[in-house]
Amino acid sequence: MQEQTHYIGGEHVKGGSGRFADVFNPATGEVQAQLPLASAAEIDRAVEIAQAAQPGWAATNPQRRARVMMEYVRLLNRDMDKLAEALSREHGKTIPDAKGDVQRGLEVVEFCIGAPHLLKGEYTDGAGPGIDMYSMRQPLGVSAGITPFNFPAMIPMWMFAPAIACGNAFILKPSERAPSVPLMLAELMEEAGLPKGILQVVNGDKEAVDAILEHEGIASIGFVGSTPIAQYIYGKGCAHGKRVQCFGGAKNHMIIMPDADMDKAADALVGAGYGAAGERCMAISVAVPVGDETADRLIAALKPRIESLKVGPYTSGDDVDFGPVVTAAAKENILKLVQSGVDAGAELVVDGRDFRLQGYENGFFVGAHLFDRVTPDMEIYRKEIFGPVLSTVRAGSYEEALKLAMDHEMGNGTAIFTRDGDAARDFANRVNVGMVGINVPIPVPLAYHSFGGWKKSAFGDLNQHGTDSFKFYTRTKTVTARWPSGIKDGGEFNFKPMD
Numbered sequence: 050m051q052e053q054t055h056y057i058g059g060e061h062v063k064g065g066s067g068r069f070a071d072v073f074n075p076a077t078g079e080v081q082a083q084l085p086l087a088s089a090a091e092i093d094r095a096v097e098i099a100q101a102a103q104p105g106w107a108a109t110n111p112q113r114r115a116r117v118m119m120e121y122v123r124l125l126n127r128d129m130d131k132l133a134e135a136l137s138r139e140h141g142k143t144i145p146d147a148k149g150d151v152q153r154g155l156e157v158v159e160f161c162i163g164a165p166h167l168l169k170g171e172y173t174d175g176a177g178p179g180i181d182m183y184s185m186r187q188p189l190g191v192s193a194g195i196t197p198f199n200f201p202a203m204i205p206m207w208m209f210a211p212a213i214a215c216g217n218a219f220i221l222k223p224s225e226r227a228p229s230v231p232l233m234l235a236e237l238m239e240e241a242g243l244p245k246g247i248l249q250v251v252n253g254d255k256e257a258v259d260a261i262l263e264h265e266g267i268a269s270i271g272f273v274g275s276t277p278i279a280q281y282i283y284g285k286g287c288a289h290g291k292r293v294q295c296f297g298g299a300k301n302h303m304i305i306m307p308d309a310d311m312d313k314a315a316d317a318l319v320g321a322g323y324g325a326a327g328e329r330c331m332a333i334s335v336a337v338p339v340g341d342e343t344a345d346r347l348i349a350a351l352k353p354r355i356e357s358l359k360v361g362p363y364t365s366g367d368d369v370d371f372g373p374v375v376t377a378a379a380k381e382n383i384l385k386l387v388q389s390g391v392d393a394g395a396e397l398v399v400d401g402r403d404f405r406l407q408g409y410e411n412g413f414f415v416g417a418h419l420f421d422r423v424t425p426d427m428e429i430y431r432k433e434i435f436g437p438v439l440s441t442v443r444a445g446s447y448e449e450a451l452k453l454a455m456d457h458e459m460g461n462g463t464a465i466f467t468r469d470g471d472a473a474r475d476f477a478n479r480v481n482v483g484m485v486g487i488n489v490p491i492p493v494p495l496a497y498h499s500f501g502g503w504k505k506s507a508f509g510d511l512n513q514h515g516t517d518s519f520k521f522y523t524r525t526k527t528v529t530a531r532w533p534s535g536i537k538d539g540g541e542f543n544f545k546p547m548d
């Protein structure tokens with residue numbers, strides 16, 4: 050059995066804590082690796098190395114830092130197949146989904162090639178008599194990121210690429226469930242020309258997280274995961290004087306208006322609800338058709354599409370729509386929530402509870418589920434399921450549908466499908482959700498815009514990637530300069546001290 054490592058100071062380092070976690074193959078249920086869980090001392094060592102390396106990297110001009118990012122993009126494309134295979138093996142998602150994971154991270158790296166422009170400050174000539182003022186953006190020092198299992202390539206790159214482009218060192222604590230790709234990403238960064246110690250990967254659990262939160266040498270922390278953990282990390286990180294951004298759970302609604310193209314809406318819901326087995330913070334988990342006639346047409350369109358979805362291991366190739374969920378505990382939680390919906394009186398239109406895959410009976414596979422006539426008081430509506438389960442909540446009017454999205458405590462993403470420009474514009478303006486799609490089911494912004502939710506889906510003032518990331522990973526310094534005048538009337542210089 051493989052034993053994973055940390056990546057500290059440019060070297061693969063065996064764990065020293067004596068504690069390990071199992072890394073599973075979700076398709077078979079077998080343990081495929083042992084992952085070392087870092088102690089506070091190992092976090093301490095990584096921070097020490099980062100602090101020693103960071104000043105030299107910060108002194109490297111932004112254009113040269115951008116060249117490292119350019120080379121990194123080339124290497125990511127070169128190793129795309131290798132990264133996707135390693136990602137699928139530990140996460141369970143299909144190869145196309147895994148390549149998409151890498152690609153969306155790569156696009157943020159591409160954005161970071163613009164660091165020389167993005168780091169420019171402001172300048173005012175003649176702000177006063179003989180006085181000039183200018184500002185500069187300077188790196189924070191050492192930053193850290195705590196990332197989830199569901200996007201083990203994309204989300205780490207969303208954090209460490211802008212942090213490093215800004216001149217910081219970065220310590221990544223990835224999910225214990227999918228650790229291989231983060232280690233590979235760190236290796237590739239050094240191959241691209243990054244100095245050793247600027248990007249390090251330290252695996253661990255709560256002990257490592259608390260060590261990061263409490264360490265005086267770490268200036269900022271990024272987190273993506275569940276809302277309860279996001280609240281914990283945000284509160285404790287801020288209490289220790291750090292700059293913190295945390296992104297939590299989601300319950301994304303898609304409103305389907307009576308005038309919507311029903312085939313396009315149904316196709317969008319299937320892709321957005323069941324892709325990657327629903328293990329996405331931007332997955333659509335609630336469909337809200339407006340009017341019973343719209344709801345009936347939607348269910349009639351969805352049912353055959355969902356029943357025809359193919360579930361299997363990533364090794365089955367492009368013939369599979371989605372794979373297993375990440376752990377046996379995740380599977381158990383999903384099925385428990387499905388049963389709660391049945392017990393509460395929701396109509397289970399497509400029942401995937403008895404799904405079994407021959408030859409993979411021990412895998413963590415969950416069949417697709419579709420609920421109709423779900424109500425807001427039900428547990429399956431209130432909680433993030435993070436599985437292949439779509440709930441349909443019927444709304445009597447547009448205002449009722451809008452209110453559902455606005456009243457939910459999560460505010461990550463939402464969408465509306467309609468041909469009516471007035472309805473779409475009103476929805477986009479009024480809904481209190483951070484990312485909105487109009488006839489787009491998963492409104493994940495491109496790399497040069499920012500990603501982030503509202504309400505209990507996000508904690509902190511700045512979003513991920515886009516220009517917000519360069520603000521988050523730098524601090525502004527403003528300089529007011531006055532020089533003595535040494536010019537005589539005849540045009541000769543006569544320098545003298547200022548009064």
